[in-house]
Amino acid sequence: MPIVAPIIWSTHLTVCYIWAALACGRLDRLAGSLDDTLLAMTLIALAPIAMLFWRGLRRLNFELPDRPTDDGTPEDRTRFMSYMTVLLAGLSGIGTLFVGVASFSLGGCQ
Secondary structure (H helix, E strand, C coil), X not given: CCCHHHHHHHHXXXXXXXXXXXXXXXXXXXXXXXXXXXXXXHHHHHHHHHHHHHHHHHXXXXXXXXXXXXXCCHHHHHHHHHHHHHHHHHHHHHHXXXXXXXXXXXXXXX
């Protein structure tokens, strides 16, 4: 599960930049709805990332690990994967927000 959030982030980045390039280039009739479309794409991408973050926190019982998780026990593997899910979902959420902010700061097609 930890890899899902970065995949959503990278897909969001790719789709936003391709959409902006098409809307401002070849399909300039779509330029009027550029901001609304990018906002919708950002919100759609943030929803599953937030759910993954919440799921990871819930599996950690809302506590960060207080000891190393490098033993080979099933409990340590579960805690490690949950912790990695939380960290990667948090990073992906911040990255998705930065892509959204960068898209809005363009101010439309110029």
